[in-house]
Amino acid sequence: MDLFGDFERKNILPEKGEAYYYQNFFSPAQSDLYLKRLIEEISWKQEPIWMFGKQVMQPRLTAFYGNPGVNYGYSGIQMKPYPWNEVLLEIKNDINKASQTQFTHVLLNYYRDGQDSMGWHRDNEPELGLNPAIGSVSFGASRIFQFRLYHDKTVKREVLLEHGSFLLMAGETQHYWEHQIPKSKKVYGPRINLTFRRIQ
Ligand SMILES: O=C(O)CCC(=O)C(=O)O
Numbered sequence: 001m002d003l004f005g006d007f008e009r010k011n012i013l014p015e016k017g018e019a020y021y022y023q024n025f026f027s028p029a030q031s032d033l034y035l036k037r038l039i040e041e042i043s044w045k046q047e048p049i050w051m052f053g054k055q056v057m058q059p060r061l062t063a064f065y066g067n068p069g070v071n072y073g074y075s076g077i078q079m080k081p082y083p084w085n086e087v088l089l090e091i092k093n094d095i096n097k098a099s100q101t102q103f104t105h106v107l108l109n110y111y112r113d114g115q116d117s118m119g120w121h122r123d124n125e126p127e128l129g130l131n132p133a134i135g136s137v138s139f140g141a142s143r144i145f146q147f148r149l150y151h152d153k154t155v156k157r158e159v160l161l162e163h164g165s166f167l168l169m170a171g172e173t174q175h176y177w178e179h180q181i182p183k184s185k186k187v188y189g190p191r192i193n194l195t196f197r198r199i200q
């Protein structure tokens with residue numbers, strides 16, 4: 001896979017998985033436009049999920065888009081995808097090329113400020129198959145993305161996900177590593193993240 005050309009390809013994870021970070025995958029000007037369009041052109045909602053037998057609101061807005069026909073579920077909710085729109089198809093095109101994967105769906109997260117977050121989890125739903133590639137694009141405020149080993153939670157790695165960046169997770173990552181976006185008192189601006197997935 002050499003489509004990244006001059007990007008330096010270094011695995012953030014020391015073992016049991018792969019995570020490659022590409023800063024400035026999209027130019028700053030292009031990223032500013034995408035941020036604005038995504039805020040306006042996506043059907044954002046705050047959805048409840050089930051946690052420890054209780055229904056709680058997710059601490060962020062979400063949306064789910066992709067090919068018709070399959071639904072996707074996590075944390076006790078089922079989601080039916082909205083059909084691809086123009087802005088998402090543009091981004092998907094670039095991400096497919098770069099990761100040499102035909103992604104079928106995208107899950108979007110809108111962190112309104114530093115108080116919005118996503119807790120520790122693995123993207124290991126059976127519909128994703130074994131060792132899925134997950135392509136994660138970020139626009140807006142930079143946020144820290146943390147990894148920890150599932151079987152030894154003291155082993156951690158982190159990366160700052162910046163405006164216009166692309167993080168590709170692959171190999172056994174979703175089996176052995178959890179990830180999260182912690183809350184931050186130092187972040188005021190909004191951030192949008194898109195995780196492209198292949199659902200069979
Ligand atoms: O916002 C992020 O960078 C992480 C999103 C994520 O982990 C997910 O949607 O599964």
Ligand SMILES: [Fe+2]
Nearest residue numbers: 121122123179
């Ligand atoms: Fe995730």
